[in-house]
Structure formats: structure tokens, C-alpha cells
Amino acid sequence: MQKPADRYEICVECHQGLVEIACSIIIEAAVGRTVEALSNWTEIAPGCVMNRTAASASNRSKPYQSQLIRQAGFSVPDTLVTNDPDVVRDFRARHGRLIYKSVSAVRSVVRELDDEAAQRLLFIRGCPVQFPRYVPGTNVWVHVVAQNMFGTATGVNPGPRPRYPP
Template sequence: MNGALLVCGVASESPLAMVIAAAERLDVDCLVIDQRQLAHQDIEVGLSRGRLFARWWSGSVSVDLSRHAGAYSRLMPASLLRDPPLDPRGVLHHHYFVDALNAWLEVAPLRVANRMAPGMSNASKPWQEQLIRKAGFATPVSLLSNDPEAVRAFARRHGRVVFKSASGVRSIVTTLDGIHAAQLERVRALPTLFQAFVPGVNYRVHVVGQRVFCTRVASEATDYRYAGHEGVEAEMRADRLPPEIARRCVALAAGMELELAGIDLKRTPGGEYVCFEVNPSPAYTCFDRESAEGVADSLVTHLAGGPNRGSHRKRHPAESPPA
């Protein structure tokens, strides 16, 4: 590896904490800009003699951010922090600092996981579905609608139907059963994404550059992330994808210009891999430990400018064959 790593966000949040630990383990120089400490930090971003620059201060310490080879960013609005700034000056300082840092990361000449623009497809599931199909994956039969009658007709045609948010706002995938079907008039106030239920086995795939890490999820829950809400379990373990599916995942992430992506797949009883969505800021640590460790190590190596798929590196147990 030949560069330093910049990490931006809440340092104690598990995805960042795991990358910080991996950087230390791999002996990669790492600067952490912790959002919970911004009151004591400053930043300057601009152009000087045609060159883009960004300088960060904390007390008497000053760092030229442009010296970094890559950045891992999970910056969030102040309102989403557990302990947000409360005084008006603190709120404004946080807002301007994060805006300036995001603006620089968007155009800085380094690898960033991930810039904001590539991740915007997550704000529109129908748009993202087109990108997914372009990469060669099948997607669920879907209906985005605020018309109760159209939804009822869709449900009659496809039998079991689930629904979720059509935007990037987190929602729980839920079956359209008798209780929710009786409340369908409420959909007039908010267009919702309805999908024909796809049976099979869930896979969460994390792509880092050209490396693919796969987690198989065995669960009877409609949305395995909230299996406990349904009184069932979700068993996760590291697995491998067939080489062709792994290559397709790499192509999907690359086509969306994502250095890091969390891809949700399901293998149907007939062996087809159906893709539901692509998360541009995946919380990879909530999946199995093997995959999470592989993602963190690979992310540090990739962003710091090291070999992306070098044959000298022993393949991690959770890693699918390279594309």
C-alpha cells in the first residue's frame, strides 16, 4: 500500500470502528474526522492556483487532506447524531463543516467510498432497478403506486405481495396481508413500492473494488433484518457466490461508480439470482463476522491504494472467486 486513509463520520459507529482497527492492524496511516468532535475542529476547502485543496485543523494540528490516497465516509446530518450540537453556533459549525468536507470529497482526486452522487440511485428504487437490470440481474415484479385499486389488482395477480419505501428512507419489508390490505386507502397519501414475493434464500453481498464478500442468510422472516419482530431467527454465515454471479455484482457496483456496495440477492428454488437493491453505505458489520472482517481489511487496502486483487493475498473464507 502506498497511501494514507481518511475516515469521516462517527468514529464509534461499528463500520468505521472496524475500518479504523483494520488500518491499525495493516499499518496504514489513518486520520479520523470524528463528527462528535467537530466543535474542536475546522476545515478550509478551496482552489489555489488552479489546484483544489482541503486543510483540516484540530487545535495546533493541521493536515493537508489531499495527501490521502482514499477516504471512507459515513457522514450524517447533525439531526441523526445521538448527541447532536444544541446551541445555534454549534449547529451551524457542524452544518458548514460537513457540507465543506462532502463538497471536497465529491471532487477530490482520491478513491472515496462513497461519493454522494453515485449513491443517489438509492433514493429512487425504480431508477436503481434499471441499473440493476442493466448489469444482468433479474428484479422482482414491482408496482409503485398510490392507487389502492391498482394495488389490489396487483395482489390478485401475484398472490403474496410485500411492500416497502420507494426511496432511500429505511423501511421494514412487510407482507401485504389482511390487516394492511384493509388499510390500503392510506396509500393515497404516499406512493409505495409493492413487489411480488420472491421465494428462496437471501444473500447479502458486499463488493469492495473487485472483491466480493458473501453472507448467506437463513430466515423465515419477511425482512430478516427485523427477524426478532416476527419471533423468528436469522442465521448468517459466510458463503461463496458462483463466479458468474460474483462478476455480475462487481459489474453492478462499478457501473454505479461505487467503491463499496451492499447488494441484496435472493436465490430462487430454480437457481436464479434476483437482485432487490444496492446500498451505497452498507452497515456491513451487522452480518457474519467472517464477511465483516474481510470487508474492513479489503476496504482499507483498496482505499489506501494497495493491490485490489493481488494473487499474493490469501483469499478470505467469505470471499467469492475474484472477477
């Protein structure tokens, strides 16, 4: 049987844990509001601001970015976005080699959908994934600054790519 003092100590520990959780929530909310305010300010700030949020909005969705690239006249490989493993298997049977990557703004490593990766397709049910047809050759990133374009060969497709090549 617990003594009253033991119950009090448990209650204090629980209270301290709740205070720590509440403080972390408050801090996260404050940081989120600060980042949002700073982001909003960069949209209206006078002068040169590199990578205003609105200008890079297409970077937040890889499928949308692919649509913009196609509209600009560039070739885009046949691509499937799905969370259905059977649809991926059918798409792979028609197109052969595929790569896969996240559809979100979160940076992901691009990999080929080989037989080993295909065994894990069941895990995509909770999260859509983008499956472009594999295009052999060298990846080229093009960065646009004002009216200037800068192309960088980043390696053979697919595989881990450096965030900022040397």
C-alpha cells in the first residue's frame, strides 16, 4: 500500500512532466508563429529577397512541379502517383524500370524500384509515392536566377544526389 508521501511524489513527477510537455508545446507554437511572421515579412519586404516563399511554392509538391515542367515544354517521363501497391505493379509491368520518391516538400533520396524495394510496396498504403519511369543518363539540375540559368550535372540517375553539388 502506498503512503500519502509516495502518492504526492508521483503526483509531483507527473505534474513536472506535464509542465515540460506544456512548455515544449508553447515553445513550438511560438517558433512556428515566428517562422510564419518572418516568411510573411519576406513576401512584402522591399529590396532583393532570394527565394521568396511564393516563388518557390511549386517546390512543395513534386507532382505539381512536374506539371509546370511539362507546361514549359520539357519532356517528363510517364509518372504514377499512388498509394496502391497493385497499381504500382501494373505500372511497372508496362513501363519496366521505375524510380520512386516522396511527393511532399520533404527532401527524399531517389532510388530505383528494384525487386527488393517492390517487396515493401505494402507500406505505401498510408502515404502516396511518386513513381516516374526510369530515364537512363545523367541528371541535370537547372537553377534559374533572374534571367540566367545554371545547369549542373549531378550524376547518373538514380541514386543519392548531393543537395548542393560542388
